[in-house]
Amino acid sequence: xxxxxxxxxxxxxxxxxxxxxxxxxxxxxxxxxxxxxxxxxxxxxxxxxxxxxxxxxxxxxxxxxxxxxxxxxxxxxxxxxxxxxxxxxxxxxxxxxxxxxxxxxxxxxxxxxxxxxxxxxxxxxxxxxxxxxxxxxxxxxxxxxxxxxxxxxxxxxxxxxxxxxxxxxxxxxxxxxxxxxxxxxxxxxxxxxxxxxxxxxxxxxxxxxxxxxxxxxxxxxxxxxxxxxxxxxxxxxxxxxxxxxxxxxxxxxxxxxxxxxxxxxxxxxxxxxxxxxxxxxxxxxxxxxxxxxxxxxxxxx
Amino acid sequence: xxxxxxxxxxxxxxxxxxxxxxxxxxxxxxxxxxxxxxxxxxxxxxxxxxxxxxxxxxxxxxxxxxxxxxxxxxxxxxxxxxxxxxxxxxxxxxxxxxxxxxxxxxxxxxxxxxxxxxxxxxxxxxxxxxxxxxxxxxxxxxxxxxxxxxxxxxxxxxxxxxxxxxxxxxxxxxxxxxxxxxxxxxxxxxxxxxxxxxxxxxxxxxxxxxxxxxxxxxxxxxxxxxxxxxxxxxxxxxxxxxxxxxxxxxxxxxxxxxxxxxxxxxxxxxxxxxxxxxxxxxxxxxxxxxxxxxxxxxxxxxxxxxxxxxxxxxxxxxxxxxxxxxxxxxxxxxxxxxxxxxxxxxxxxxxxxxxxxxxxxxxxxxxxxx
Numbered sequence: 001x002x003x004x005x006x007x008x009x010x011x012x013x014x015x016x017x018x019x020x021x022x023x024x025x026x027x028x029x030x031x032x033x034x035x036x037x038x039x040x041x042x043x044x045x046x047x048x049x050x051x052x053x054x055x056x057x058x059x060x061x062x063x064x065x066x067x068x069x070x071x072x073x074x075x076x077x078x079x080x081x082x083x084x085x086x087x088x089x090x091x092x093x094x095x096x097x098x099x100x101x102x103x104x105x106x107x108x109x110x111x112x113x114x115x116x117x118x119x120x121x122x123x124x125x126x127x128x129x130x131x132x133x134x135x136x137x138x139x140x141x142x143x144x145x146x147x148x149x150x151x152x153x154x155x156x157x158x159x160x161x162x163x164x165x166x167x168x169x170x171x172x173x174x175x176x177x178x179x180x181x182x183x184x185x186x187x188x189x190x191x192x193x194x195x196x197x198x199x200x201x202x203x204x205x206x207x208x209x210x211x212x213x214x215x216x217x218x219x220x221x222x223x224x225x226x227x228x229x230x231x232x233x234x235x236x237x238x239x240x241x242x243x244x245x246x247x248x249x250x251x252x253x254x255x256x257x258x259x260x261x262x263x264x265x266x267x268x269x270x271x272x273x274x275x276x277x278x279x280x281x282x283x284x285x286x287x288x289x290x291x292x293x294x295x296x297x298x299x300x301x
Numbered sequence: 302x303x304x305x306x307x308x309x310x311x312x313x314x315x316x317x318x319x320x321x322x323x324x325x326x327x328x329x330x331x332x333x334x335x336x337x338x339x340x341x342x343x344x345x346x347x348x349x350x351x352x353x354x355x356x357x358x359x360x361x362x363x364x365x366x367x368x369x370x371x372x373x374x375x376x377x378x379x380x381x382x383x384x385x386x387x388x389x390x391x392x393x394x395x396x397x398x399x400x401x402x403x404x405x406x407x408x409x410x411x412x413x414x415x416x417x418x419x420x421x422x423x424x425x426x427x428x429x430x431x432x433x434x435x436x437x438x439x440x441x442x443x444x445x446x447x448x449x450x451x452x453x454x455x456x457x458x459x460x461x462x463x464x465x466x467x468x469x470x471x472x473x474x475x476x477x478x479x480x481x482x483x484x485x486x487x488x489x490x491x492x493x494x495x496x497x498x499x500x501x502x503x504x505x506x507x508x509x510x511x512x513x514x515x516x517x518x519x520x521x522x523x524x525x526x527x528x529x530x531x532x533x534x535x536x537x538x539x540x541x542x543x544x545x546x547x548x549x550x551x552x553x554x555x556x557x558x559x560x561x562x563x564x565x566x567x568x569x570x571x572x573x574x575x576x577x578x579x580x581x582x583x584x585x586x587x588x589x590x591x592x593x594x595x596x597x598x599x600x601x602x603x604x605x606x607x608x609x610x611x612x613x614x615x616x617x618x619x620x621x622x623x624x625x626x627x628x629x630x631x632x633x634x635x636x637x638x639x640x641x642x643x644x645x646x647x648x649x650x651x652x653x654x655x656x657x658x659x660x661x662x663x664x665x666x667x668x669x670x671x
Contacts, residue, residue: 042490143580157581187352187517189578192561196577214491217563221570241567258495260524262547262562 002030005071014063025232038223046232091121094169098181100161104153111149136167159190307341312373333359335535346512348526356535398472402484404464408456415452441474462493534593541621579641599638
């Protein structure tokens with residue numbers, strides 16, 4: 001039995017006077033224990049909304065409807081009440097957000113934010129919690145952790161902030177980590193550090209990781225299974241190597257073709273026989289047409 | 302023989318760090334650009350790469366005299382720009398245009414596309430009558446692949462990729478010689494990135510443009526550049542023809558940078574060697590002595606790297622330039638990499654103010670998103 005089994009997840013946003021938007025439209029995927037699963041797609045394809053729905057972070061009212069199921073052990077993450085969800089969040093399922101500056105509280109020292117998790121789920125307080133927090137910061141590679149605990153988010157660099165956020169996420173050794181674009185806001189050398197850290201954490205602790213990203217390169221280096229999302233649907237799902245070696249869906253082919261690669265020179269993409277003589281670019285942009293539901297959403301491109 | 306269009310000599314841009322309420326005392330300088338030489342040939346593309354805070358955007362702006370340089374010379378097609386009187390500089394600007402990173406903040410939301418495109422023509426007294434101007438504008442719209450009805454629309458009515466096309470049209474409409482593109486695609490989705498890059502290449506062929514492309518994405522830069530310069534803390538550490546640089550990076554920083562870029566191919570990803578840099582970029586207000594990179598360099602050798610600042614020197618026969626004392630020895634494997642302990646980047650008073658100064662200095666559409 002998989003650790004997380006998402007079936008037919010759909011999320012719609014309704015507003016009075018406007019057409020209903022179906023941001024996620026029947027997404028299904030599963031995550032085995034210790035596995036790294038990638039969700040890739042361009043902006044607007046519904047990858048972040050998927051993660052928010054799984055974490056129960058979408059508002060329950062104001063026209064937001066979440067359908068389908070997400071079985072995590074015996075509990076359905078989409079249907080549990082808020083009280084149980086609070087116990088699960090942070091302890092069993094944790095999340096790493098894209099922008100650490102806006103997901104950390106700017107007026108609270110890092111130490112307090114990390115120990116908050118420890119107090120809520122592991123009952124640690126006082127000096128014990130502080131020691132554990134310092135240990136966590138050390139584990140994610142923050143030098144001089146005892147001093148950093150007293151500092152505020154703005155005093156840390158982008159990479160350090162992301163490390164602090166990861167420390168908070170792994171504080172309770174969750175079974176599942178959801179990372180929503182964890183390295184998008186960072187420079188490449190810092191990105192490499194963070195990815196290496198995530199790889200180590202996953203390997204050492206056996207945590208399963210759902211990696212949400214738009215970067216196919218990140219996926220190629222990290223994920224065991226990859227789901228390609230387009231306009232709210234999974235258009236292709238495959239193991240890492242087959243997906244890149246022989247993409248089956250035209251959108252995946254287009255996406256792979258449009259990425260300028262470090263190991264190909266000026267104008268090389270145009271010469272690549274896989275994409276013919278034409279431009280590798282996918283024309284136009286993602287269109288969400290709520291009323292219109294063609295059998296294949298890529299029809300209009 | 303290729304002709305040189307832009308020649309930059311020992312360019313420096315230092316931003317003062319000020320402190321005090323009534324009397325601003327200058328307590329130090331952020332050396333955003335600290336002694337850069339480069340030349341760009343006519344019709345070619347020069348790619349400038351580096352991480353955020355390395356000074357690449359400031360260099361681009363100083364080259365166009367949008368930020369006054371502290372020292373050094375910029376020669377544009379035989380004219381010295383740093384000493385040019387403002388009036389002449391203004392008319393010179395027609396020939397050098399800029400494309401900004403974020404098209405939403407570099408286009409005025411209250412101006413329609415026609416007005417955006419006409420403004421430059423009017424400022425330079427080009428195009429004569431209204432009808433003629435309209436003709437020029439619609440031609441540039443065609444060139445960037447936008448429909449004619451776009452003229453009466455406002456920026457918010459377009460998608461990110463289309464907005465960037467408007468930004469490009471605004472630059473192209475003046476028929477410039479040089480375009481400085483500061484992160485032209487980093488705000489866009491990958492499939493849209495490819496469209497914009499292709500467009501830039503097409504325009505270059507059609508109009509014989511010269512580009513200075515500033516980007517943090519090495520893959521994008523490799524894709525469009527003839528020559529690539531790598532910047533670290535305000536100085537060039539390596540410069541070479543695009544293919545040479547990517548086939549054989551010689552500077553330790555370039556190696557680390559390249560090994561950090563994920564390649565969308567699992568076979569490559571599993572095989573490649575990863576060089577992880579320790580720590581963060583040091584503060585440009587208080588750069589390390591000697592080689593700027595020695596605090597993070599896995600190949601750093603005692604004393605010489607710390608004491609002596611290496612200049613760009615030619616390696617081999619060609620045009621591959623590196624600023625490293627030990628480039629040959631590292632290449633031949635004589636010097637082996639060693640582990641580096643992450644240094645805590647000084648965040649005392651100096652660094653924080655430096656940050657503030659940088660913020661003030663680059664709070665403009667072209668500035669990097671921090």
